[in-house]
Amino acid sequence: MTSAAVSVRGLTRRFGEVVAVEGLSFEVKTGELFGIVGPDGAGKTTTLRMLAGVMRPSGGDALIRGRSVVSEPEAVKPHIAYMSQRFGLYEDLTVGENIAFYAELYEVPRSVLPGRLERLYEFSQLAPFEGRLAGDLSGGMKQKLGLCCALVHEPDVLLLDEPTFGVDPISRRDLWLIVHDMVARGTTVIVSTAYMEEAERCDRVALMNRGRLVGLDHPRRLHEGLGGEVISVRVSEPRRAVEWLAGVPHVRSAALLGDSMRIMLGDGEEAWSSVRTSLEEQGIAVLEAAPARPSLEDVFVELVERERSGKNPERSGND
Amino acid sequence: MAVSVVRVRHLVRKELKQLLRDPRSRPILFVLPLVQLVLFGYAVNTDVRHIRTAALDHDGTSASRELLEAFAASGYFDIVERPQRPSDIVRSLDRGRVMLGIEIPVGFARDLDAGRGVSIQLLVDGSDSNTATVAGGYALGVVTAFTIQRSGEAGAASRGLVLDARAWFNPSFESRMYNVPAVIGALLMLICLLLTSFSVVREREIGTLDQLRVSPITSTELILGKTIPVMWVGVLDLALITVIATTWFSVPLRGSLVVLAAGGFLFILCGLSIGLLISTVSRTQQEAFLTMYMVFLPALIFSGFFFPIESMPSIFQWISYANPMRYFLEIVRALFLKGAGLAELYPQFAVLAAMAVTGIGLAIRRFERSVA
Numbered sequence: 001m002t003s004a005a006v007s008v009r010g011l012t013r014r015f016g017e018v019v020a021v022e023g024l025s026f027e028v029k030t031g032e033l034f035g036i037v038g039p040d041g042a043g044k045t046t047t048l049r050m051l052a053g054v055m056r057p058s059g060g061d062a063l064i065r066g067r068s069v070v071s072e073p074e075a076v077k078p079h080i081a082y083m084s085q086r087f088g089l090y091e092d093l094t095v096g097e098n099i100a101f102y103a104e105l106y107e108v109p110r111s112v113l114p115g116r117l118e119r120l121y122e123f124s125q126l127a128p129f130e131g132r133l134a135g136d137l138s139g140g141m142k143q144k145l146g147l148c149c150a151l152v153h154e155p156d157v158l159l160l161d162e163p164t165f166g167v168d169p170i171s172r173r174d175l176w177l178i179v180h181d182m183v184a185r186g187t188t189v190i191v192s193t194a195y196m197e198e199a200e201r202c203d204r205v206a207l208m209n210r211g212r213l214v215g216l217d218h219p220r221r222l223h224e225g226l227g228g229e230v231i232s233v234r235v236s237e238p239r240r241a242v243e244w245l246a247g248v249p250h251v252r253s254a255a256l257l258g259d260s261m262r263i264m265l266g267d268g269e270e271a272w273s274s275v276r277t278s279l280e281e282q283g284i285a286v287l288e289a290a291p292a293r294p295s296l297e298d299v300f301v302e303l304v305e306r307e308r309s310g311k312n313p314e315r316s317g318n319d
Numbered sequence: 320m321a322v323s324v325v326r327v328r329h330l331v332r333k334e335l336k337q338l339l340r341d342p343r344s345r346p347i348l349f350v351l352p353l354v355q356l357v358l359f360g361y362a363v364n365t366d367v368r369h370i371r372t373a374a375l376d377h378d379g380t381s382a383s384r385e386l387l388e389a390f391a392a393s394g395y396f397d398i399v400e401r402p403q404r405p406s407d408i409v410r411s412l413d414r415g416r417v418m419l420g421i422e423i424p425v426g427f428a429r430d431l432d433a434g435r436g437v438s439i440q441l442l443v444d445g446s447d448s449n450t451a452t453v454a455g456g457y458a459l460g461v462v463t464a465f466t467i468q469r470s471g472e473a474g475a476a477s478r479g480l481v482l483d484a485r486a487w488f489n490p491s492f493e494s495r496m497y498n499v500p501a502v503i504g505a506l507l508m509l510i511c512l513l514l515t516s517f518s519v520v521r522e523r524e525i526g527t528l529d530q531l532r533v534s535p536i537t538s539t540e541l542i543l544g545k546t547i548p549v550m551w552v553g554v555l556d557l558a559l560i561t562v563i564a565t566t567w568f569s570v571p572l573r574g575s576l577v578v579l580a581a582g583g584f585l586f587i588l589c590g591l592s593i594g595l596l597i598s599t600v601s602r603t604q605q606e607a608f609l610t611m612y613m614v615f616l617p618a619l620i621f622s623g624f625f626f627p628i629e630s631m632p633s634i635f636q637w638i639s640y641a642n643p644m645r646y647f648l649e650i651v652r653a654l655f656l657k658g659a660g661l662a663e664l665y666p667q668f669a670v671l672a673a674m675a676v677t678g679i680g681l682a683i684r685r686f687e688r689s690v691a
């Protein structure tokens with residue numbers, strides 16, 4: 001159990017001028033639920049496709065259970081499952097036929113198949129639809145069927161690309177139940193998502209932005225590593241307050257969230273009282289203020305901010 | 320490379336299920352061949368009778384008059400105009416008053432009797448290329464029969480009349496004898512292209528191709544799984560068309576059924592591999608559809624289906640060497656009309672076999688590359 005299930009080493013992929021993934025390195029332990037989080041275009045899909053062996057890296061490598069996806073993809077294939085962002089189903093085949101087809105592709109033995117099907121149907125709630133054409137399912141059910149197809153050969157490593165994108169809350173919960181069940185059975189899962197609250201379910205998350213890794217840790221420790229403080233504030237004129245705060249010292253960021261405002265403060269005991277004074281000098285009344293738990297979103301925004309300010313001077317020096 | 324027979328079998332089963340379930344592909348399988356066969360079989364042989372003909376006889380001898388009577392007596396030609404000048408024939412053709420012009424030169428009878436080569440000019444209205452070809456063929460047939468009869472010998476060429484290179488292996492002058500076998504070739508090609516051109520692109524478009532590529536299935540297994548079902552459909556269609564051609568259209572199969580089946584099999588493989596290549600090259604189904612037509616139409620035109628290859632400009636003759644349909648049409652026509660066997664047809668078989676092997680190999684290679 002010492003060796004990593006997945007070991008990514010300097011993985012890079014270019015599309016012409018665009019660097020979609022740049023020098024990505026991380027390790028995922030066996031049985032870990034590993035999240036990749038990032039905004040649109042961060043390079044999540046590209047990373048997962050390279051891990052799945054359907055896209056060749058421009059540089060670097062990834063080892064899955066010690067086997068290279070670049071030099072021995074055939075050795076990797078039986079051990080992984082990849083569910084693409086838009087999982088392809090044969091819409092003219094039924095739910096049962098779709099699952100059976102994938103079971104056959106991976107040569108799942110007849111003796112174990114009924115047991116597996118029963119479990120998959122139970123978690124996915126798809127049993128009543130076994131004879132229905134996949135094309136006639138709702139979006140959430142299609143996604144669950146995709147996951148069942150990907151899981152029918154019980155892979156060691158499961159790669160999921162935004163499995164809950166555009167899925168209703170109930171189906172989303174079902175999908176996560178299936179994922180947690182797989183993890184409980186020892187499967188290593190790498191899942192990408194753009195939803196921060198989903199990332200909080202993971203054992204560890206990698207934060208990606210513009211193809212680069214900007215943070216990697218347990219969700220809680222990412223919060224702690226932030227150093228500052230987040231305060232949720234209600235004020236008399238929220239809009240004006242947000243604009244004003246952009247230039248105030250100690251304020252890292254301020255954003256509206258419903259009718260309250262989230263202010264991320266820099267280090268220092270005096271930070272909040274000085275910001276409060278500055279608001280009141282502007283004639284904005286502070287109605288309510290309470291410390292808030294920083295969300296991964298806050299962490300993300302902060303890390304991207306740090307990376308940007310850290311990189312800029314270096315880059316202009318190179319030009 | 321190890322091929323898992325079990326996996327290929329499962330893939331074949333899945334493909335067959337989809338083929339039979341898809342309301343778009345179902346009619347292609349067995350209805351399209353019937354409709355096409357009936358269309359071609361009838362359209363071509365009913366309207367080519369009583370061809371309106373203009374005849375200009377410069378010779379004015381009994382021999383030349385007999386020749387023109389032979390034309391009229393055949394039933395295929397009605398001599399409706401007797402112009403005085405060659406330019407009148409051209410004008411009548413231009414205005415569509417006649418379909419065919421016959422011009423017999425001075426000295427026709429003399430040269431014929433002396434055993435020297437004679438030439439007759441036949442002008443055919445090419446705007447209806449199909450009828451034109453058939454009319455030209457009939458005319459040559461009449462002339463051949465005439466010379467044979469006059470000379471009392473078997474070989475027309477040895478005594479007098481030198482025929483155009485477009486020899487017509489169709490003793491009864493019935494166009495369907497010539498066309499129905501050719502329809503077999505055109506149909507098999509069309510079915511193979513229609514069923515395979517979309518097979519890989521469609522999976523790319525709906526996203527299942529990625530799923531297949533992650534699975535342990537190899538490119539070879541995938542290609543086999545996609546071709547075997549279409550091959551079966553092709554073989555069944557070949558049998559179906561052959562039965563209808565010989566019974567309904569009473570076009571006798573003079574050659575061997577086994578040779579026909581073997582040639583059909585090789586030709587089907589060629590069609591499949593072309594379709595698969597189109598499918599692996601195309602990004603979308605629409606692109607595949609357009610590419611398919613851009614391949615099928617030239618394949619049909621430069622195959623000898625409508626007009627004999629020998630009558631085409633030489634550049635097109637060269638193009639036709641790369642066309643598998645050309646070889647298959649040669650095979651089916653020779654089998655149906657002349658009763659030829661492998662002894663005469665082995666060059667065509669060799670070319671088709673080479674094309675089939677190269678095509679399937681290319682499709683697999685191309686597919687493997689598209690994975691990267």
Ligand SMILES: Nc1ncnc2c1ncn2[C@@H]1O[C@H](COP(=O)(O)OP(=O)(O)OP(=O)(O)O)[C@@H](O)[C@H]1O
Nearest residue numbers: 015018020038039040041042043044045046047194
């Ligand atoms: N096939 C391709 N050709 C060219 N550029 C590509 C290709 N695939 C991805 N890219 C580019 O690479 C970058 C990363 O894309 P990727 O799809 O990996 O991001 P993502 O994090 O999955 O985003 P999303 O949330 O939209 O799915 C983007 O700038 C994208 O435009």
Ligand SMILES: [Mg+2]
Nearest residue numbers: 044045046085
């Ligand atoms: Mg993506």
